[in-house]
Amino acid sequence: MPSSLDARAHRGEAVTAAAAPDAAAGSAVPGTGTGRATAKTILFGEHAVVYGRPAVAVPITAIPVTALARPVEGPASLRSALYHGRLDRIPERLRPTGAAVSAALDAVGRPSAGVAVEVRSEIPAERGLGSSAAVAAAIVTAVSAAFGRTLSPDERHELIQIAERAAHGRPSGLDARSVVATGPVWFEDGAATTLAVGGPMTFVLADTGVAGRTREAVAAVRALHEERPAHVDALLERLGGLAAQARVALGTGDAEAVGAAMTDAHAALNVLGVGDPALDHLVAAARTGGALGAKLTGGGRGGCIVAVARDADHADDLVAHLRAAGSPAAWSTHLEASR
């Protein structure tokens, strides 16, 4: 992993579940533009959400990405930890990032304008933490601001979705909504609403060190769905049901019930074919470390796990335990009760 993504353990910011103002701040002074978004973790509903089931996600405000953009003479360019050069020569794997710049230029009516875009991201890529959606969110906000436009949340969502389609074909929109939220979200029918949290809850994220493969995992679920629709529909129904159950448990602050639902969801995701031995290893380690439950988070087939800690102090122990079990990076994030 690049040095900026070195193993760190954040105690995590308090993420309030109260009013969820938009987190993708941007300046709209023509000539300069900034955009900001954050990592996210999906607590429940990944993959099932692609098939219309509900999901629960939490933005990780302690892990941000910022984009800066300014109009220039000459071709559009990108500077990031992964690439520095002309946009029309961007490597295939960064095509979604290029798509975000182009989509924003189209949206401001300047499709062939030159723009210099710089991305500073603390979000590890390909770890199921929403890096592609967050980078796209920061970019579309920054580029449109550089040309004097402030995007409405829905306009911005559509532009992020263009980049997400380049990333993995048929995105549900969950990532695009979560990376610009400031509190936990309930996602259903393409819309995100603020989720009530009835008591403090602390989650720990741990990286397997194995790159997640969302595109491949989404395609594998689609193929399995075509092959065995009844089997897959039952799993998707189960995953959607666990999200609904967890919504109630979050609302009453019942961390044990949230953890139990997570462990069940992990099992269902494995049957769906999006697991990985490295994920199972960390889920098992989380349990021996005293977590109330754990599961893979995001696209799967690598990436991160998310676990429920007993409390904020236990989260620190759990981070250390997961690091000792081989995780190269672990973080914690804390939710305060919203009422």
Ligand SMILES: C[C@@](O)(CCO)CC(=O)[O-]
């Ligand atoms: C796997 C998935 O459910 C989440 C990826 O972070 C895909 C999507 O929602 O588009």
